[in-house]
Amino acid sequence: MINIYQAEYHEPEVEDYRGNPLINALPLLKSPQDTAKLLNRYPTVRDCEKSLPGYIRRHAMMRILDEFLYPTKAHVQLEQMIAGMIRRGYLGRNIATSDYQKNLNSVDHLDFEAIARNAGNSALASSVIGCSGTGKTTAVEAILSGYTHQAIYHPDYQHTQIVWLKLDCPHDGSAKSLCIHFFRAVDDVLNTDYESLYVKARSSAESMLGDIARVAALHSIGILVIDEIQHLQAARSGGSKRLLNFFVTLTNVIKVPVLFVGTPKALELFSPTMRSARRAAQFGSLHWNRFEHIEQADIDTEWDRFLKRMWKLQWFEHATPLTKAMKDLFWECTQGIAHIAVTLFYLSQARAVMARREVIDQELVQKVFQQELSMIHPMIKALQSGRDIEIKKFADLDIPSDKIRIFCQTEEVVVVEEELTSSKDRLTELVEMLIKMGIGQDIAPIVAAQALAEKPEEDLFGLVAHIRMLSDKPKKQPRKTTNPTPLQPRYIDSDIRLMRGSEPYSTYSNLKNEGIVLDISAYL
Known part of the structure; x- marks a missing residue:
């Protein structure tokens, strides 16, 4: 029992959560800024390590692979989704009420197979689907670790609560193995x-x-995370459908939220019917894809910020600067997949120090990509082509747009703008909308970036309205100034303004008479 923490209760931020020990024992809700600080991981590069021999330095460099995590907007959205699922799931399981024990006793008498066959659509089920290597699992585990106490004991109620539980789906998709x-x-x-x-x-x-449901209810599991859900496709006939139905039944009957995490191949599990698609999006599904790349020199994208932050992790006496040519090369080699970018950066730096070269140049990066990452060349070429027919050959790559439509367009589900049919990011879509509205192609990206910075939570139509409102604001009228009284000149003795004459040469004569014009004839 050494892993179990004794409950300490916080004042709830929301009135709905008042009087619920399972919720009030959780950490306080986090702001987006707090989430970014929690998830941000940046390894230390010690100056004393930069002069070590290459074979030792490369071991220090391995921190890049294990300790580097750059939080993005998707991380913040995922943390808010998980926090909401845990708390909404606990609303119907209040251990301080008399109904809790009655519901717990009723679990022993439920026919789960019958309920699973008729599973409703009110489940707190959600999903994170994205291409392999983009950091889905790392993000989920980092967010769950923010709940520092996975198990909490409530002495007043003699109850042990499990805040979260994460399972990896077996490679063979075996239902029995997953239960074990x-x-x-x-x-x-x-x-x-x-x-x-x-x-x-x-x-x-x-x-x-039935035993799983009993244990989940007995220990008030806050959220059940099932990773690598695409492996369920390997299950024998009907196995994947039966397990999916059961997990949705958990959410319907005993209010245990379930989060599915997987690659685009998992969409085939959810999309055969609109009903199963709804089950995977009841709490808002998250499309976790690669970084986007925008060819605009004046726009600082998440890919640019990720690359700049990673590039500072150099174990050289004199760091190699990050040039635009190097940015373009990294994009071509990685196509915005974070894991591949980090791996390529580490391997390039390790080869540089082993060759006693204190620089990462384009020739070195290309050599490392060609020789040490040859296994992923077919996938990278498919992404470079941008053709759906090539991308679909690899189940772990992007989500095709037709699959996204099947997955997300369901009634009763509110989907954010980023999760609709286009795989483009909000900035690209907003720029295109502004150009269609008549805003110049050179101005539209600047206007769109400014609007997103000012209204980051607004949807596309709200952003367009915001831009229109700014453009329709009446321009400030210049302040009206009353004509001042003309200044009257003040003259002094020998004031040359008074020597001006109306006749030709009279001004010259007057100046000469006053000695202002020098007569040089006496000096000739």
């Missing part, structure tokens, strides 16, 4: 022996589903 993973994960958190209690040699997945 569940009991093993609970045992790891609570030091219990549920695996030995419920997993027998002849136990089937169907027989264990």
Whole structure:
């Protein structure tokens, strides 16, 4: 029981959460700024390490692979989604009320197979789908680790709460293996022996589903995260559908939210029917894709900021500057996939120090990409082509636009603008809308970037309205100034203004008479 923390309750920020120990024992809600600080990971580059031999320095460089995480807007959105799912799921499971024990007892008598066949659509189920290597799992684990106490004990209620539980879907998609993973994960958190209690040699997945529901209800699991959900496709006939139905049943019956994490291949699990698509988007699905690349020199994109921050992690005496040519080369080699970019940067730097070269140049990067990352060349070429027919050959790459439409366009689901049919980012879409409205192509990107900076949470139509409002504002009228009284000149003795004559040469004569014009004839 050494991993279990004794509950300390906070004053709830929302009135709905008042009087619910399971919610009030959680950390306070985080602002986007707090989330960015929580998730930001930046390894230390010590000056004393920069002079070490190359074979030692490359070990220090490995921190880039393990300790570098640049938080983006998608990370903030994901943290808010998870925080909302946990708290909304606990609203119907208040251990301080008499109904809690009644509901717990009723779980033993439920026919989960019958309920799963008729699973409704009110589930707190959601999904994070994106191309492999973009950092989905890293982001989810970083956010969950923000709940520093995974298990919380409530002494007044003699109740042990598990805030989150994360499972990896088995590679073979086996339902039984996934059930075993569940009991093993609970045992790891609570030091219990549920695996030995419920997993027998002849136990089937169907027989264990009811036990999973019982344990999930008994320990008030806040959110169940199932990673690599695309592996369910490997399940034998009907296996994936049965498991998906069961997880949705968990959310319907005992209010345990479920977050599915997977690659675009997982869309095939959700999209056969509109009903199953709704199940994966009840709490808002998140399209977690590569960085976007915009060919605008004056626009600082998330890809640019990510690359600039990573580029500072150099173990050289004199750091190599990041040039536009190098940015373009990294984009061509990585296509905005964060994991590949970090790997390429590490390998290039490691080869440079081993060759006793204190520089990362384009020739070196191209050599490393060609020789050490050759396995991913077909996938990168598919992304470079931009052709759906090539991208679809690789299940772990981008989500085709037709799949996004099937996945996200459902009734009863409010989807943010970024998750609609286009894979373009908000800035590109807004620029295109402004150009169609008649704003010049040279001005539209600047106006769009300014509007997004001023209204980051607004949707596209709200941003357009904001831009129109700014353009329709009456220009400030210049202040009317009353004509001042003309200044009257004041003259002094020998004032040359008074020597001006009306006749030809009279001014010259007057100046000569006053000695202002020198007569040089006497000197000739």
